[in-house]
Amino acid sequence: MTATPTRSTGAVWRPGDPVGDRRFATLGPLPLERGGVLPDVTLAYETWGTLSPSGDNAVLVEHALTGDSHVVGEAGPGHPTSGWWPGLVGPGAPLDTDRWFVVAANVLGGCQGSTGPSSAGPDGRPWGGRFPFVTIRDQVAAEAALADALGIDRWALVLGGSMGGMRALEWAVAHPARVERALVLASTAAATADQVAWCQPQLLAIRHDPDFRDGDYYDTGRAPLTGLGIARRIAHTTYRHEGELDDRFGRRPRDGEDPLGGGGRYDVESYLDHHATKLARRFDPNSYLVLSEAMNSHDVGRDRGGVAAALRAYPGLLHVVGVTTDRLYPLRLSEEIARVRPGTGLTVLDSPHGHDGFLVETDRVGRVVEQVLAATP
Ligand SMILES: CC(=O)SCCNC(=O)CCNC(=O)[C@H](O)C(C)(C)COP(=O)(O)OP(=O)(O)OC[C@H]1O[C@@H](n2cnc3c(N)ncnc32)[C@H](O)[C@@H]1OP(=O)(O)O
Numbered sequence: 001m002t003a004t005p006t007r008s009t010g011a012v013w014r015p016g017d018p019v020g021d022r023r024f025a026t027l028g029p030l031p032l033e034r035g036g037v038l039p040d041v042t043l044a045y046e047t048w049g050t051l052s053p054s055g056d057n058a059v060l061v062e063h064a065l066t067g068d069s070h071v072v073g074e075a076g077p078g079h080p081t082s083g084w085w086p087g088l089v090g091p092g093a094p095l096d097t098d099r100w101f102v103v104a105a106n107v108l109g110g111c112q113g114s115t116g117p118s119s120a121g122p123d124g125r126p127w128g129g130r131f132p133f134v135t136i137r138d139q140v141a142a143e144a145a146l147a148d149a150l151g152i153d154r155w156a157l158v159l160g161g162s163m164g165g166m167r168a169l170e171w172a173v174a175h176p177a178r179v180e181r182a183l184v185l186a187s188t189a190a191a192t193a194d195q196v197a198w199c200q201p202q203l204l205a206i207r208h209d210p211d212f213r214d215g216d217y218y219d220t221g222r223a224p225l226t227g228l229g230i231a232r233r234i235a236h237t238t239y240r241h242e243g244e245l246d247d248r249f250g251r252r253p254r255d256g257e258d259p260l261g262g263g264g265r266y267d268v269e270s271y272l273d274h275h276a277t278k279l280a281r282r283f284d285p286n287s288y289l290v291l292s293e294a295m296n297s298h299d300v301g302r303d304r305g306g307v308a309a310a311l312r313a314y315p316g317l318l319h320v321v322g323v324t325t326d327r328l329y330p331l332r333l334s335e336e337i338a339r340v341r342p343g344t345g346l347t348v349l350d351s352p353h354g355h356d357g358f359l360v361e362t363d364r365v366g367r368v369v370e371q372v373l374a375a376t377p
C-alpha cells in the first residue's frame with residue numbers, strides 16, 4: 001500500500017500527508033459489476049485500537065451518504081467534520097478500542113480521500129462526468145480489497161446505517177465467511193421505489209445547475225453548489241420526521257423575517273438553508289450523484305434468487321434496527337428483513353428524529369452495538 005493523493009472540493013491531501021490517523025490504501029484495478037474496470041482504486045481509511053495476533057477482533061464501521069472515515073474525533077486540517085458517531089469508538093466505548101480493532105473507510109465514489117469523480121482519471125485529469133457507474137456491490141468489493149490489504153480475513157462485526165447499512169448487509173451476503181456479525185441500522189435489503197423517487201429531484205437539481213457542465217466543473221472555479229444545496233434540502237426533509245419538524249419550528253418566522261408576503265423565510269426554511277450551506281462546504285456534487293445512484297442500485301437479491309434467498313444464505317449473526325419515525329427507510333423495511341430471514345434480531349428504536357435517529361440516538365445505538373458484540377453468532 002502506498003499513500004496516494006485524491007482531491008475533493010473540500011480539503012486537499014497530498015501524497016504521504018499525515019492527516020490525523022487517515023491513511024490511503026492503493027488497491028489496484030477494480031472490475032465493476034456493470035462492466036469495465038476502475039483502475040488504481042484508493043480508499044482512505046482510519047483505524048482505532050490494535051489488531052489481535054489472531055485477527056479476531058476487527059470491526060468495520062460503514063458511513064452513510066455524506067459521512068466519511070472520521071467516525072469519532074475532532075474537525076481539523078483534512079477533516080472537514082468532527083466525528084459523525086461521537087462516543088461510539090474509544091476506550092470504554094461500545095466499540096471499546098481496548099478490545100476491538102475498528103476500521104472505517106471513505107466509500108468508493110466519495111470525496112473524502114477515496115477514489116471518486118474528483119480523483120485523477122487515467123489521463124491525469126479529474127474523472128468528473130466520466131466517472132463510471134458504481135454499485136453498492138462495487139463499493140463492498142473495494143472494501144474487501146482493503147480488508148485483504150490490512151490482513152483482515154474476517155470481521156467480528158460490520159455495522160452501518162442507511163447507505164452504511166446497505167454496505168453492511170451486502171458484506172454479509174457477498175462475503176458470508178468474512179462477516180461474523182452484521183448490524184444494519186435504518187436501512188433496507190433493496191432500495192424502494194419511494195427512495196428512488198425522492199432521489200430523482202435531487203439528481204436533477206444538481207444536473208440542471210448551470211455550473212454542472214456534465215460533471216466537468218473542477219477547473220472552472222465554480223461547482224454546482226446551488227443544485228447540491230437543493231438536493232440536501234430535499235434529502236434532509238426526508239431524514240427528519242414531519243412531527244419533529246412541526247414541534248421544533250411550527251409556523252414560526254425566522255427572526256426578523258416576514259414570510260407572509262415580505263420575502264422572508266419560515267424558521268424551518270432557515271434550518272434547511274443552514275444544512276444546505278453546510279454540506280456545500282464539504283461535499284462534491286459529483287460524489288453526491290455517484291453515491292445516490294449507487295444507493296438506488298442496492299438490491300442484495302439481484303442475481304441471487306431474490307432478497308429472501310440471499311439473506312437466508314448468510315449463516316452469521318444479523319441484527320437490524322429500524323427507527324419508528326423514519327419515513328425514508330421506514331421500520332417495515334427492517335421488519336421485512338427480520339421476517340424473511342428467521343433468526344435475525346430486530347431492535348425498534350423509538351425516536352422522534354426520523355431517519356437521522358440512527359445518528360442522533362448514539363447512546364441507544366451504542367447499547368445495541370454492545371449487545372450484538374456480546375452475542376454468540
Ligand atoms: C458532528 C458533525 O459535525 S457530523 C457532520 C458530518 N455529517 C455527517 O457525517 C453526516 C451525518 N450527520 C448528519 O446528517 C447531521 O449533521 C445530523 C444527523 C448529525 C444532525 O442532527 P442533529 O444533531 O439533530 O442536528 P440538527 O438537524 O438539529 O441541526 C443542527 C444545526 O442546525 C442549526 N439550526 C437549527 N435550527 C436552525 C434554524 N432555524 N436556522 C438555521 N440553522 C438552524 C443549528 O445551529 C445546528 O448548526 P451546526 O450543525 O452548524 O452546529
Ligand SMILES: N[C@@H](CCO)C(=O)O
Nearest residue numbers: 064065066067162163
Ligand atoms: N444525514 C445522513 C444520513 C443519510 O442517510 C447523511 O447525510 O449521511
